[in-house]
Amino acid sequence: MKKIGQHIYVRVLTEKDAQSLLTLELENRSYFQQFTPLVKDDFFTLSRQIERIQRSVERCAQDEAYMHGIFLNETDGLIGTISLSSVVRGPVEGAWLGYVLDEKHGGKGYMTEAIRLIIDYAFDELHLHRIEAGVKPSNIGSIRVLEKTGFENEGLNRKKVKINDVWEDHYLFAIIHPDES
Template sequence: MKKVSQHIYVRTLTENDAESLLTLELENRSYFQEFTPLVKDDFFTLPRQIERIQRSRQRIAQDESYMHGIFLNETGALIGTISLSSVERGPIEGAWLGYVLDQRQGGNGYMTEAIRLIIDFAFFELNLHRIEAGVKPSNKGSIRVLEKTGFENEGLNRKKVKINGVWEDHYLFAIIHPDES
């Protein structure tokens, strides 16, 4: 799958992207750890990134999770990842949105574009009904991006995610398929 917007495109990662993915993770390691749970040191190796991509492709085949890279149209550089995980079918028809963006690329509107592409993919190709996202109350940029793309704050989940050894509160944001809201 490849979806294109004005400045970026998103597509499923392949093993050829493993080095770029490793570079993204290494260059943003301390920045990403402000918002996501700690990962073990072996995560930051090429074999582990290849394995991550392979596992992601298996999960896509099983309709469990969809991880994509975010790439600049102009250069083809990998600048982030965006995923729909914990896909539930049946009476739920929902998924969980997660994303990271190279710290140097913040403020350019790229994540807004990427989320809009993934919303379109989720609702009109995967036929999902609802997408949820969690965000720390201190992450003002992520809150703005979710609001700009149509997500609504549904409340606070207290002590939801353990980040750097501390249980952190997270707002629950959600968006409903426009034809079903």
């Protein structure tokens, strides 16, 4: 699956992307750790990124999760990742949205484009009913992006995620398939 936007495109990562993924993670390690749980040092190796991609392909085949890279149209450079995880079928038909973007590419509208592409993919191709996302109250940029793409704040989850050994509050945002709301 490749979805193309005005400035970026998203597609499933392959093993050929492992070095670019490692570079993205290494260059943004301290930046990403402000918003995401700590990962062990061995995460930052080529072999672990290859395993990560392989696991992502397996989870996609099992309809459990869908991890995509975010690439610039101009250069084909990997600038972030966006995932639908914790896919639940049956009476829920939902998933959890997660994303990271290279710090030097923030504020340019790329993540807004990527989320819009993934929403279309989730609703039109995966036939999901609901997508949820969590965001720290201090992450104003991420809150703005979610609001711009149609997500609504459904409330505060207290002490929801452990980040840097501290239990952090997170807002719960969600978007519902427009034809089913």
